[in-house]
Amino acid sequence: MRSPHDIITAVSEVLEAFVSECRKEILDDPIYAGAENPDVVATALIDHAAEALRGGKRLRARFAFSGWRAVYSQEDHTGRVTTLGAALEVFQAAALVHDDIVDNSDTRRGRPAMHRAFESVHRAREWHGASDSFGRSGAILLGDLLLGWSDDLLERAISDADAAAGVRALYARMRRDVILGQFLDIAEESAWPTIPDREHATRALRIATLKSARYSVQQPLLLGAVLGGARSDQIAALESFGHPLGIAFQLRDDVLGVFGDESVTGKPSGDDLREGKRTLLIAYAREAMTARDRAELDQRLGASDLTRDEIVALQQAIRDTGALDRVETLITESASQADAAIDSADIDAEAATQLRDLTTAATRRSA
Numbered sequence: 001m002r003s004p005h006d007i008i009t010a011v012s013e014v015l016e017a018f019v020s021e022c023r024k025e026i027l028d029d030p031i032y033a034g035a036e037n038p039d040v041v042a043t044a045l046i047d048h049a050a051e052a053l054r055g056g057k058r059l060r061a062r063f064a065f066s067g068w069r070a071v072y073s074q075e076d077h078t079g080r081v082t083t084l085g086a087a088l089e090v091f092q093a094a095a096l097v098h099d100d101i102v103d104n105s106d107t108r109r110g111r112p113a114m115h116r117a118f119e120s121v122h123r124a125r126e127w128h129g130a131s132d133s134f135g136r137s138g139a140i141l142l143g144d145l146l147l148g149w150s151d152d153l154l155e156r157a158i159s160d161a162d163a164a165a166g167v168r169a170l171y172a173r174m175r176r177d178v179i180l181g182q183f184l185d186i187a188e189e190s191a192w193p194t195i196p197d198r199e200h201a202t203r204a205l206r207i208a209t210l211k212s213a214r215y216s217v218q219q220p221l222l223l224g225a226v227l228g229g230a231r232s233d234q235i236a237a238l239e240s241f242g243h244p245l246g247i248a249f250q251l252r253d254d255v256l257g258v259f260g261d262e263s264v265t266g267k268p269s270g271d272d273l274r275e276g277k278r279t280l281l282i283a284y285a286r287e288a289m290t291a292r293d294r295a296e297l298d299q300r301l302g303a304s305d306l307t308r309d310e311i312v313a314l315q316q317a318i319r320d321t322g323a324l325d326r327v328e329t330l331i332t333e334s335a336s337q338a339d340a341a342i343d344s345a346d347i348d349a350e351a352a353t354q355l356r357d358l359t360t361a362a363t364r365r366s367a
Contacts, residue, residue, distance in 0.1 A: 004062055004357070007085065010078075011061045014086040018153065019050045044121050048114060048142055049149075052093045055109050057365075060092055060220040061085025062358060063242075067224030070351035071234050080157050081224055084167070087153035088220055094146035095178060097139050102186060103275045110266035115139035158227065166226045174219040181210030188278045189302065197294075200283035205247070208280065212253065213246025217362065237345035241355065244337035249362040251331050254279040255324065256367070259315060265367045270311035276302020280330075284323035293317065335363045 023046045061082075068081040099105075100113035107113055112120065119135035127134065154171055158164040184207045188195075195203065221242045225235060256265055257272030258281060272279065282301065286294050297317065300310060318324055338359050342352050 004361075007062050007065050007082075008058045010082045011058055011085045011089060014082055014153075015053050015089065016050075018086065018149070019046065019053065022046060022049075022149070044118070044138070045142060045145065048117060048138075049093075049145060051111070051117070052097055052114055052142065052146065053090065056089070056092070057361070057367075058085070058089060059358070059362060060088040060216060062354075062361075063217055063220035064088055064224035064227075066351055066354045066358060067221035067230075067238055068228040069224075069354065070228075070238065070345075070347035071225050071230040072228030080161060081227060083153055083157035084223060084227060085220075087150050087157055087171075088223070090146050090153060091150040091175070094143045094150060095182075097143040097146065099182065101136055101139055101143075102182070105267070105271070105275075107267055113139075114142055118142075161227060163226050163229060167223055170219060170223055170226060174215055174223070177210045177219070178215040181207055181212070181215070185211055185277070189276045192278050193298075197286060200278065200286060201280055204278060204280040204283045208247060208250040208254075209243075212250035213243060215246075216249050217246035218242030234345070234347060237341060237347065240341035241338045241345065244334040244341070245359055245362060248331045248334035248338070248359075251280060251327050251334070252363055252365060254281045255327060255331075256365075258318065259324070261366065270306075270315060273301060273311055273314050274303075274306050281318065281323055281327050284326050285318045285321045288321035288323065289317075331363055335359050 026046065062085070064085045065081050068084075096108060097114045100108055101115050105113050106116055111117075115132075115135040115138070117135075118138035119131040121138070122129075122131040122134040154168070158167045161167070184203075188203060188207060192200065218239060219242075221238045222230075222235060225238050230238070254272065254277070257267075257277060257279070258270060260267065260269060260271075262269045268274070282297075286297065289297065297314065300306060300314065303310075339356060342355050345352070
């Protein structure tokens with residue numbers, strides 16, 4: 001298992017088998033088999049879980065595999081790291097389901113967000129009550145189910161592994177960091193008027209670190225490395241690589257959230273502007289604006305009635321401040337820092353090449 005395609009395929013196969021196993025357990029349980037309408041559970045929840053796990057770049061699984069491969073050169077025990085990658089992908093799916101509820105997003109990867117999909121189930125079955133309320137409730141529970149599945153897969157991955165305790169502790173920290181980062185993100189959307197302008201960029205970077213830099217890149221790398229029995233110097237090297245690359249990864253997300261092509265990202269162009277995201281891109285733009293322009297941006301950012309023409313105008317205003325160029329420069333510098341960390345690391349040469357490839361995949365992507 002060498003190429004990104006091999007890793008993606010292997011992780012997808014683990015996920016497919018796991019969902020099938022869970023579906024069978026439910027349908028074999030007499031309490032469901034004897035229910036008047038058992039397909040409500042099997043179809044409306046399990047099938048939506050399978051849908052939530054479909055697609056995506058599997059970057060976290062690839063980082064976990066590369067972290068493992070960097071310190072473990074033999075080909076045995078790939079099943080463990082593949083299952084670890086699957087656990088990370090299920091956790092990511094859970095986070096996205098809940099994130100779309102928080103952001104009131106309609107789409108994900110070009111398909112209906114899970115709360116919208118559950119709304120459709122409610123309407124199609126002509127059930128009682130409000131479809132939107134059912135949709136939110138169903139998606140919250142789906143996200144909870146996926147979180148539980150993530151833990152189940154993690155335990156399978158580390159069963160009888162010498163490093164089980166270390167992997168489990170790092171996974172727990174990852175959960176904590178991303179949840180705190182998400183909360184800080186939504187808190188910032190409300191608290192920003194009370195924060196001095198000079199602090200906005202620093203606070204946006206802190207959110208990016210917790211919400212994505214650690215969670216999307218650094219911690220998956222370290223989880224794979226710890227599972228592979230990494231030495232302390234190898235852990236330090238991967239941390240030095242993962243942190244700047246994680247920052248670059250999130251900053252690319254921020255750029256795509258404002259300027260991304262809907263046909264590629266699967267999300268409406270300018271979605272972060274509709275959601276009022278206080279990213280580093282916005283902080284940099286505000287720093288370069290006049291007081292009047294800053295007030296106009298603050299007034300319309302996150303407005304529920306933001307029009308397409310206003311989005312185009314806001315995109316141009318952000319470009320005109322130089323904020324986009326400034327963020328692109330920081331992405332490039334961060335990626336260079338990551339490459340430099342790999343150059344000086346005592347890790348497997350083939351794994352180093354994979355990590356450089358992942359640097360490109362994480363920072364030069366269009367979705």
